[in-house]
Amino acid sequence: MKAYVGPDGEVRLFRPDLNMARMRRSADRVALPVPFDTDALLTLIQRLVELESRWIPNIQGYSLYLRPTIIGTRPNLGVTASDHALLYVICSPAGPYFRAGSARQISLLANGDVVRSWPGGTGGYKLALNYAPTLKPQQLAELQGYNQVLWLLDGKITEAGAMNFFAVIQQDENNWDIITPPLDGTILPGVTRDSCIALSAAHPSRTILPHLPETLRLHAHERTLAMSDLKQWYEEGRLLEAFTVGTAVVVTGVGRIGYEGKDIVLPEHASGRGPVARALYERIVTIQEGKFEWEDWSVVCKSA
Structure with a gap:
């Protein structure tokens, strides 16, 4: 998902509840431990965005790209479900996806x-x-x-x-x-x-x-x-x-x-x-x- 700065200077997320629900379903599909509280995670992401809001470009078409991620960290090798996981969030300033600009067909x-x-x-x-x-x-x-x-x-x-x-x-x-x-x-x-x-x-x-x-x-x-x-x-x-x-x-x-x-x-x-x-x-x-x-x-x- 992305974070945006509006004309009022406020930082916003777009429908983050859907992102959180999808993350929980996706983690469950590959048998990752999913007892994490999606509401608590969203609260933490909002706080993270507040703290790092200076990285959001104040330019039309630009935003702060956010990638909540969960990976298995079971401390041994084997073809089995992981009973340990690491949950983290990657942030990066982002502009138009296609090099020629957002209006490109x-x-x-x-x-x-x-x-x-x-x-x-x-x-x-x-x-x-x-x-x-x-x-x-x-x-x-x-x-x-x-x-x-x-x-x-x-x-x-x-x-x-x-x-x-x-x-x-x-x-x-x-x-x-x-x-x-x-x-x-x-x-x-x-x-x-x-x-x-x-x-x-x-x-x-x-x-x-x-x-x-x-x-x-x-x-x-x-x-x-x-x-x-x-x-x-x-x-x-x-x-x-x-x-x-x-x-x-x-x-x-x-x-x-x-x-x-x-x-x-x-x-x-x-x-x-x-x-x-x-x-x-x-x-x-x-x-x-x-x-x-x-x-x-x-x-x-x-x-x-």
């Missing part, structure tokens, strides 16, 4: 030859072991001119790189579908993913997202998304945009998707994001920085 290469995760595996958990097998396919995608891999499982989209994937499909002029793959055990339950679903579903009944008309209704869906669907919608002219989301990138537009030797080319936008991606990015960032109040998503770090 990325390209994806759909890959079904190797898989990032599989049913019954660990793809739905935040574990270091999920990342190493993705590095070689990522290198191969870059050699072909793509930024990230779009991971497929039996032709179905799971994630994009280490991010969650969304597609925007037009029903008609005033109704757009916002579709992301379901949490079936192969998808990481991202905090930004959950936020994008909730904000999309709230427009226009509970809030009006930036730059989107009140007459436009967004319909958020968590359902299976196959590459064949994406290709068909593209050929029909109904695929309006695609974007990826995550803590590091927030929301980033997708410019093209390589599939079966051809590219699905999405419309270019001056901001690098389509209208829905741009709206979600701006709303989430303003919530993170304390410029827009939305439910209890932004938590101010203050000592009791």
Whole structure:
């Protein structure tokens, strides 16, 4: 997760309760000792951020990246669950994830030859072991001119790189579908993913997202998304945009998707994001920085 400085000088965390709950589930999945109190851990993280707030760059798009970590420290070797663990938090100033800046559209290469995760595996958990097998396919995608891999499982989209994937499909002029793959055990339950679903579903009944008309209704869906669907919608002219989301990138537009030797080319936008991606990015960032109040998503770090 990240810590942000708002215009009022207050330091905030974005939906840290979801991060803590996911950490506890993930530690349990790999049989690490998990009797730690997530509320107490969050209190300690808030105090840590207060103490180290000078490291948070006061620049648009920058933050303090936080990585709560737990590792097994059983004092002997063996293929067995660890009964000891070390819990710690890494902090680092962070800027835009992609070197060209946060407005850049990325390209994806759909890959079904190797898989990032599989049913019954660990793809739905935040574990270091999920990342190493993705590095070689990522290198191969870059050699072909793509930024990230779009991971497929039996032709179905799971994630994009280490991010969650969304597609925007037009029903008609005033109704757009916002579709992301379901949490079936192969998808990481991202905090930004959950936020994008909730904000999309709230427009226009509970809030009006930036730059989107009140007459436009967004319909958020968590359902299976196959590459064949994406290709068909593209050929029909109904695929309006695609974007990826995550803590590091927030929301980033997708410019093209390589599939079966051809590219699905999405419309270019001056901001690098389509209208829905741009709206979600701006709303989430303003919530993170304390410029827009939305439910209890932004938590101010203050000592009791």
